[in-house]
Amino acid sequence: MPDTIEKVSIIVSKGSLEGIYPALIMANGARAEGIEANLFFTFFGLDAIHKERHEHIKLATVGNPGLHIPTMAGGLPGVSTVMTHYMNHKMEKLDIPSIPEFVEMIADTGCGMYACQASVDLFGMEKNDFIDQVQDIITVGEFYEIAAGGSIIFT
Amino acid sequence: MTTTTTVAGTTVDLDDEGFFTDPTQWNEDMAREMAAEEGIELTDRHWTVVRFTRNEYLQKGTGATVRMLGKASGVPVKELYQLFPKAPAKTAARIAGIPKPRGCI
Numbered sequence: 001m002p003d004t005i006e007k008v009s010i011i012v013s014k015g016s017l018e019g020i021y022p023a024l025i026m027a028n029g030a031r032a033e034g035i036e037a038n039l040f041f042t043f044f045g046l047d048a049i050h051k052e053r054h055e056h057i058k059l060a061t062v063g064n065p066g067l068h069i070p071t072m073a074g075g076l077p078g079v080s081t082v083m084t085h086y087m088n089h090k091m092e093k094l095d096i097p098s099i100p101e102f103v104e105m106i107a108d109t110g111c112g113m114y115a116c117q118a119s120v121d122l123f124g125m126e127k128n129d130f131i132d133q134v135q136d137i138i139t140v141g142e143f144y145e146i147a148a149g150g151s152i153i154f155t
Numbered sequence: 156m157t158t159t160t161t162v163a164g165t166t167v168d169l170d171d172e173g174f175f176t177d178p179t180q181w182n183e184d185m186a187r188e189m190a191a192e193e194g195i196e197l198t199d200r201h202w203t204v205v206r207f208t209r210n211e212y213l214q215k216g217t218g219a220t221v222r223m224l225g226k227a228s229g230v231p232v233k234e235l236y237q238l239f240p241k242a243p244a245k246t247a248a249r250i251a252g253i254p255k256p257r258g259c260i
Binding site: 025028029031032033051095096097105108109110 | 211220221222223231232233236241242243244245259260
């Protein structure tokens, strides 16, 4: 094994705020270090690159013990919206870009962006539903070809 | 580990990744020489980025990340990667004679 990382391919499978940001930060950080990077969006992770949905990514307030609020409270109407708003506000203060802005910036750093064919079919989506930065809709086999020679990170 | 080396005819201290440990030792001739070693000939656009990140360091104690450069230096992210192809924020900091910028985003 070489002692430096030269290439990473990061899979985004979740559609929540806390599911998407870590993958974006890792992809952006890789490019900042001069590491070749690809993002592969699958299942609910597709929302991160969906034109109409990526501005409305929410924090998961149910089944998320890390939030330290009672499970029942997390499911009440509006709680997710309020918590998401609060989190976004905190991130804005730290100058962390919004998801749409971050995805665009990461594409500008030269990171590859791909959507998963199986998930696109499953959700009845098409290339047009995604932001222009998405290079292609690819199969899992094609993903492995693109990821060849590097590390794969599943989030 | 700091090593003492000669850049543009003057003795300077660099860390093991080639960043200046004492930014006061730096001058613009050194920037040109260090850029050339990376295969970069400094244009006005390069200098915009190099001066911006150096100012950031002098004012805030850390050089600019790619995000900060893209947002505030006047050079967009895409162009940053054309000017400094491998790692723009790190390369610009090295050329600007400042320590490696810290920041996750």
